[in-house]
Amino acid sequence: MYRITVLPGDGIGPEVIDEALKVLNVISNKYNVKFDTKKYLFGGIAIDKYNTPYPKETEEACLNSDAVLLGAVGGPKWDMLDGDKRPEAGLLALRKSLGVYANLRPATLFSPLRGSSPLKDELLKDGLDVLVVRELTGGIYFGPRGTEKTEYGYKAYDTEVYDTKEIERIAYIAFEIAKKRKKKVTSVDKANILDSSRLWRKVVNNVSQKYPDIELNHLYIDNCSMQLIKDPSQFDVILTSNMFGDILSDEASQLTGSIGMLPSASLRGDKVGLYEPVHGSAPDIAGTKKANPLATILSLAMMLEYSFDMVDAAKDIRQAVNNILEDGYRTADLGKGKILNTQEMGDIVVKYLKE
Known part of the structure; x- marks a missing residue:
């Protein structure tokens, strides 16, 4: 029961x-x-x-x-x-x-719906089977936030916060899943700008050392958004933060023909x-x-x-x-x-x- x-x-x-x-x-x-x-x-x-x-x-x-x-x-x-x-x-x-x-969040294109995808047929010749592994209880959605009165009106803030443990545990999930798929993880961040993303990349790299058979690469969120449209077949498991995962999974969903x-x-x-x-x-x-x-x-x-x-x-x-x-x-x-x-x-x- x-x-x-x-x-x-x-x-x-x-x-x-x-x-x-x-x-x-x-x-x-x-x-x-x-x-x-x-x-x-x-x-x-x-x-x-x-x-x-x-x-x-x-x-x-x-x-x-x-x-x-x-x-x-x-x-x-x-x-x-x-x-x-x-x-x-x-x-x-x-x-x-x-x-x-x-x-x-799996984005799988059922072959009968190939014609429903907004992508050109040649981009889907290898099908579409992407799994977005999104961290769900940390990041900007759960960080310090608020709205304060100012001299000219208001200011509002939402803060992106991640610690080592939060990143490690979601990384382990992604690598374990990748073992049963195509053995490839793409970690998505904005490490050229954000401190939280720099820590994200460092921790993911450390976890990857325990998975020598898994291919790991890193993409910035803006590049990944473009690559999903340009060549979705390059992806297997996408590992990313709460907000980036929210966005990427919805984008990936449209490639399958319908959310x-x-x-x-x-x-x-x-x-x-x-x-x-x-x-x-x-x-x-x-x-x-x-x-x-x-x-x-x-x-x-x-x-x-x-x-x-x-x-x-x-x-x-x-x-x-x-x-x-x-x-x-x-x-x-x-x-x-x-x-x-x-x-x-x-x-x-x-x-x-x-x-």
Whole structure:
């Protein structure tokens, strides 16, 4: 029995979560494994009821579960709130309370979607399979910040802070993953300008000494952003800081044809894992059944693999998604094909899994 805390969140979050839970039910029956799932309020919807994005009841449930499955949070309704009261503050608090410092964001181009990528076909001849390993609980998002009154108005500051331990532990994650892939790590920083990046590069170099079989190179964030567009096949594992990883993973996601295809996992050793699609709450299409649930379903596959060691079940889901795309089924964001709505796409994933 695995206990999963489910946080549907806001916007399209509840819609895509429901489709993932249908898939989980099939996996439960197919592999004779029981999952105890329970939904809790989180994000904007929790603000409306409890005046906080991360209620105590939700936090306790997350900390006492085996994994957390999250939809998405935020929307215009809460944009005018103070920073520490907004739904996104709840997301930072969730990551902090779980201690999930390693964010894994795979950008994989399913071959049937090759035509949906904005890149020229010759740039994709070797496919696209990049894993962004992003440090998640340090850096500028968690450093000292504030807003102060000045003679002419205000000044605001956000501070990038990293220490050796924070960099070491995320570097080890990246190198261990690279051992099982193409044995290549690209560390991304801004060491020509930032002290925090100079420390980052020094620590990563030290960790790399323990992995002589892994190729390591370094790129500045601006160059890496360009190289991802120019020649994405050069990358395998990209190791980087919180803010740079946030930016690069969204860029990489667009190379796959749609952000609606991108899952993510946030991990910390033997602690609870957090799984969520890379996309946001998309309030403009909430309730229209246009949302693509595949990123959430693929996040579920990552949960099965990383939290429950159900590697075959994860492969089943990924193969079902690939077969569905091969057969021409699409949601609206994926372009031309047999267009399905959110629920229909979830249903067909279930169908292919059963077959």
